[in-house]
Amino acid sequence: MDLVESYRDDLRFLRRPVARSVVLTLVVLLALLPSVAPEHHVYILTVIALTAIGTIGQNFLIGFAGQISFGQAGFLAIGAYAFGHLRILGLPFLPAIVVAGLAAGLAGVAIGFPSLRLKGPYLAIATLGFGVAVYQIFVNWEVLSGGRSGLAITKLEPLFGMSRATTVYYWYLLLLAALTLAAYNVVSSYVGRALVAIRDSEIAAEVNGVNLTRYKLFAFGLSSFYTGIQAGLLGQLLGHLEPQMFTLAESITLFVAVIVGGVASIEGSLLGAAFVVLVPQVFAGSREFVPVVFGATILLILILEPYGFAGRLAKLRLYFAMWPLR
Amino acid sequence: MRTAQYVLAGLSAGSLYALVALGIVLIYRATRILNFAHGDVATFGTFVALTLLGERVPFSGALLLSLLAGAVLAVAFYFGVLVTAQRRDANLLGQVILTLGLALILQGVTIAVWGAEPLPFPFPISDTRTFTLGGVVVSHLALATLSVGVVGSVLLYLLVQRTRLGLALRATSENLSAAQTLGLPTRPILALAWGVASALGVLAGVFLAPALLLDPFFMLDPFLKAFAAAVLGGLNSLPGAIVGGLALGVAESLTGAWISIQFKNTLAFVVIIVVLLVRPEGLFGTEFKERV
Numbered sequence: 001m002d003l004v005e006s007y008r009d010d011l012r013f014l015r016r017p018v019a020r021s022v023v024l025t026l027v028v029l030l031a032l033l034p035s036v037a038p039e040h041h042v043y044i045l046t047v048i049a050l051t052a053i054g055t056i057g058q059n060f061l062i063g064f065a066g067q068i069s070f071g072q073a074g075f076l077a078i079g080a081y082a083f084g085h086l087r088i089l090g091l092p093f094l095p096a097i098v099v100a101g102l103a104a105g106l107a108g109v110a111i112g113f114p115s116l117r118l119k120g121p122y123l124a125i126a127t128l129g130f131g132v133a134v135y136q137i138f139v140n141w142e143v144l145s146g147g148r149s150g151l152a153i154t155k156l157e158p159l160f161g162m163s164r165a166t167t168v169y170y171w172y173l174l175l176l177a178a179l180t181l182a183a184y185n186v187v188s189s190y191v192g193r194a195l196v197a198i199r200d201s202e203i204a205a206e207v208n209g210v211n212l213t214r215y216k217l218f219a220f221g222l223s224s225f226y227t228g229i230q231a232g233l234l235g236q237l238l239g240h241l242e243p244q245m246f247t248l249a250e251s252i253t254l255f256v257a258v259i260v261g262g263v264a265s266i267e268g269s270l271l272g273a274a275f276v277v278l279v280p281q282v283f284a285g286s287r288e289f290v291p292v293v294f295g296a297t298i299l300l301i302l303i304l305e306p307y308g309f310a311g312r313l314a315k316l317r318l319y320f321a322m323w324p325l326r
Numbered sequence: 327m328r329t330a331q332y333v334l335a336g337l338s339a340g341s342l343y344a345l346v347a348l349g350i351v352l353i354y355r356a357t358r359i360l361n362f363a364h365g366d367v368a369t370f371g372t373f374v375a376l377t378l379l380g381e382r383v384p385f386s387g388a389l390l391l392s393l394l395a396g397a398v399l400a401v402a403f404y405f406g407v408l409v410t411a412q413r414r415d416a417n418l419l420g421q422v423i424l425t426l427g428l429a430l431i432l433q434g435v436t437i438a439v440w441g442a443e444p445l446p447f448p449f450p451i452s453d454t455r456t457f458t459l460g461g462v463v464v465s466h467l468a469l470a471t472l473s474v475g476v477v478g479s480v481l482l483y484l485l486v487q488r489t490r491l492g493l494a495l496r497a498t499s500e501n502l503s504a505a506q507t508l509g510l511p512t513r514p515i516l517a518l519a520w521g522v523a524s525a526l527g528v529l530a531g532v533f534l535a536p537a538l539l540l541d542p543f544f545m546l547d548p549f550l551k552a553f554a555a556a557v558l559g560g561l562n563s564l565p566g567a568i569v570g571g572l573a574l575g576v577a578e579s580l581t582g583a584w585i586s587i588q589f590k591n592t593l594a595f596v597v598i599i600v601v602l603l604v605r606p607e608g609l610f611g612t613e614f615k616e617r618v
Contacts, residue, residue, distance in 0.1 A: 066419075068419060068422075114599070114602065114603045117606070118602055118606060120418065120419070121354070121358075121360045121422065121561065122557075122561075122602055122606050124360060124422070125360070125553055125557055125598060125602070126598060126599060126602045128550070128553070128598075129550075129554070129594075129595040129598035129599050129602075130595070130599065132550060132595050133592055133595035133596065133599070136589070136591060136592045136595070137592070140588045140589065140592075248546070252426065252430070255426070256430075259423060286438075287437075288434050288437035288438040288442070289434055289438065290434065291430040291431065291433045291434035291437075292430065292431050292433075292434030292435060292438070293434075294427075294430045295426075295427040295428060295429065295430030295431035295432075295433075295434065296427070296431055297427075298423060298424070298426065298427035298430065299407055299424060299427040299428070299431075302411060302416060302420050302423055302424055302427070303407070303410055303411050303414060303416070303424075306416070306420060
């Protein structure tokens with residue numbers, strides 16, 4: 001039985017022994033992976049790791065704060081190109097990533113201001129407009145985007161005698177772990193509760209003393225910070241950036257990851273990121289089926305299981321916890 | 327005279343934006359759902375028209391059948407997916423995401439069936455033969471597009487304002503529960519709204535296809551611009567959609583002429599952002615009050 005006797009207990013990360021052992025096993029498996037798996041698998045997991053960072057970020061905005069956003073591509077582009085230019089200027093990897101995230105976060109706050117009084121469909125259209133406008137600007141403004149040939153980024157140096165792919169893999173896993181822990185922290189704090197209150201009823205939240213402006217802007221800023229980091233990491237992995245990488249399709253892919261994995265759920269974000277990365281791999285021979293699978297999965301998820309993969313997982317855990325009672 | 331030329335070109339493009347925007351607004355008014363699949367349904371219908379024209383079906387027949395195909399697809403989606411979701415208490419955001427799912431599925435299916443290569447669209451009205459009115463040169467196609475836009479808008483106006491069916495549609499849009507209480511069959515009425523809206527989209531697609539080459543994503547830009555036009559005119563105002571579409575078309579054409587051809591496409595998105603900042607309900611829309 002999962003009996004919690006104090007608030008402090010409730011907030012503890014990985015409270016139950018089962019959860020602890022599962023996560024520990026997962027961490028060990030991920031750490032050992034490069035020594036047993038082919039490099040292609042390591043690469044896929046690296047991509048999943050960076051997509052997961054962006055998905056967690058978008059989950060803050062869409063899942064926890066309930067603000068619909070289709071502007072992901074805009075924040076991706078800003079973060080990526082900030083990272084790219086900083087690397088060209090000679091900044092090392094970690095500071096460049098942080099600054100890129102901050103740049104995207106600032107853009108998020110800037111977009112958050114006009115979005116304060118927009119709701120539902122209007123917010124969706126506004127963010128959609130922002131995302132496409134940023135893409136258009138990067139396509140047309142060659143100085144920023146490197147034009148036709150794109151922007152080249154120096155690759156990371158291999159460390160401790162591991163191959164470059166493995167080094168990148170471990171870096172990205174570390175970043176993912178740190179950002180996931182930070183996300184859990186945010187979500188179980190006052191801030192997280194404020195965001196959820198805003199999602200459920202803005203007027204009631206305001207009546208209860210939640211400063212709508214501050215927390216909506218925080219949601220936009222934090223989610224864009226994570227999204228900017230994802231884009232920087234992608235740029236570092238590929239060693240190359242061009243505007244075509246940041247079209248509306250990218251926004252929709254991140255959105256699908258959030259919905260399919262599970263809104264308002266950090267484990268769900270990881271699952272959703274894995275989903276959107278693995279499906280194109282499975283359908284590598286017939287690319288046109290990828291949007292069909294995404295679309296069909298969205299339909300099935302929304303009709304059958306609105307809380308996504310994480311929701312289904314939670315129901316499974318509950319079933320086994322309550323067994324033999326229903 | 328050059329200005330008149332640009333204005334006319336803008337009106338022609340704008341009338342197509344207006345047709346697509348009418349479809350978006352029709353669905354939004356009736357169901358408060360933003361139909362993200364609108365562009366992809368229109369693309370699907372246009373590809374159906376292409377196949378029919380390839381089978382030597384005469385143009386008018388192919389056009390009517392493709393309009394029907396688009397309408398049937400939308401109605402099937404409404405009854406198959408949306409009503410099912412509503413029966414399970416899906417909220418509004420969930421239904422909007424369902425249209426996104428439909429859009430993705432249609433994109434994939436269109437690429438799978440017709441390939442991703444751009445295809446030429448055989449059209450009976452020529453793009454290159456022109457009339458000259460006063461000092462202004464206008465192609466047959468542009469004139470036909472403008473007329474189709476006007477005729478489509480007028481027909482929709484007659485349907486919505488002058489028929490009992492239109493009255494029922496307006497009643498359902500205004501207050502769903504009251505309409506149901508009065509005994510109106512709201513599900514078939516809403517299905518009709520979806521069907522008519524999608525047919526308008528396909529009509530716009532068929533007239534856009536000769537100018538742009540037909541590929542699975544050819545409606546993406548016009549669809550986004552139609553969104554901008556609908557926002558400009560007011561998301562719940564049908565005349566607003568027409569005015570917004572025409573205004574956006576002309577503004578875009580003049581921007582391309584006077585400011586920069588590169589940023590011509592960005593105008594629509596700037597319009598969206600400015601309108602939503604200054605007056606979110608658009609030129610002719612009415613504000614929805616939020617209930618506590």
